[in-house]
Amino acid sequence: MSGAGGSGGARNSPPKGNASYGHKEFKRSKSHFADRITADGRDGWPVEAGRYRLVVSRACPWAGRALIARRLLGLESAVSLAVTDPIQDDRSWRFTLDPDDRDPVLGIRFLSEAYEARETGYPGGVSVPALVDVPSGKLVTNDFQQITLDFATEWTALHREGAPDLYPEPLRDEIDTVVEGVYRDVNNGVYRAGFAADQRAYEEACRDVFRRLELTSERLSGRRYLVGDTLTEADIRLFCTLVRFDAVYHGHFKCNRWKLAEDPVLWAYARDLFQTPGFGDTIDFDHIKRHYYHVHEGINPTGIVPLGPDLDGWLTPHHREELVGRPFGDGTAPGPVPSGEEVPPSGRP
Incomplete structure (x- = not known):
């Protein structure tokens, strides 16, 4: 893009x-x-x-x-x-x-x-x-x-005192394997679908996106995080695509077999991360939507930014805490967002 x-x-x-x-x-x-x-x-x-x-x-x-x-x-x-x-x-x-x-x-x-x-x-x-x-x-x-x-x-x-280990050495091989598939089929896959120049390329990319999402949903059905029982680099990489999925990738990039909010596991997982300090407090939905819909004139020549989707769902209970897993392991959550770095109200649910 x-x-x-x-x-x-x-x-x-x-x-x-x-x-x-x-x-x-x-x-x-x-x-x-x-x-x-x-x-x-x-x-x-x-x-x-x-x-x-x-x-x-x-x-x-x-x-x-x-x-x-x-x-x-x-x-x-x-x-x-x-x-x-x-x-x-x-x-x-x-x-x-x-x-x-x-x-x-x-x-x-x-x-x-x-x-x-x-x-x-x-x-x-x-x-x-x-x-x-x-x-x-x-x-x-x-x-x-x-x-x-x-x-x-x-x-x-x-690092701050209590910082999590986002790339723990014993889990690096597993993290690398997981993020390789996520990158190829999801992180980059939505772009392959959105910028495909013919029907075959689009369909192939779109199928890859949803095949990987379905596999990932299965993986997360009984575990809170992608690798191990704490947050890792793998969760960060997947989250950054999931949080944009319904707002831009579903419609703008034609990745529309189903919405994130229609998969109970992935939707709960994404909400769990969004509500974890350090994740949702970095997200500006206003910036996300205005960028994609304004800049990609070849895809959206009118520059019209859609009103939806409703963002209130991001703050609803997810119940993922019932699964085994602690977000920061033996560490602690980050402190408040530093002054001057807060996302304005226009970009938040």
Whole structure:
């Protein structure tokens, strides 16, 4: 897609620079800037409190992962946050939510300026999430697959007391296996369906989406979380697609065999996570809907944003606490959302 989904590009097209087509099928490319911020600084970017700024769009599911991990791990004071306007233009993600239309820390009007500072004449898409080095103004990484894993494993010295282990070593093989299928068929599958260029490609992608959702529903029918008995990276990755499913993917991307709210297990699971501190308090449904329905002019040329669905259901009882599982294990829930990072009432149920 244009902009969200770890990508960026023209308003009328799917992700430029982060996607390609073969036989009219949508394929997401690897992140161009894959440097890592690590405890030992082996890529030249050491973990350091206050040095890096996380740039996100609350519309973007891939950026949503980084928002949730940052909250759960208590990295808010260590990694500052920049939230872009949900509607980007051909110059990329804009900081029009800030005074003078500039990010107050980086001093830039468009995220593309950080990309240009890193690589002059960079020709690709400008994507979120992005970690930017504040002193130099240069992009460090836009590797949405790795950022959250590094938050969990490389930033441990700066985690809050009671932070959960989102990528526990004994479960990593199982987590990797689960998230591989979820990524291929669900996270990226909805885009393959939404941007399919012919009927065959669409039907194949749509079937993959619902086949994986049905398998995942079966997996979650007797367990509270996807892997182990606590929250992990796997839950974060699935949630970021599920929370957008009925609002945009069901109609906008034609993933309409059934709604999330029509699957009792997945709907309860998604509500359980939404009501868990660190998940729902990062979600802005207004940003989500306005981005998808405004930016994808090729899919929705009128730019009309639908009124529904009703969001009140997200706050209804889910009863998943009756299953075995503790969200934070031996740890604790994150504290209140930091001042200035709250989702406005227009984006909340």
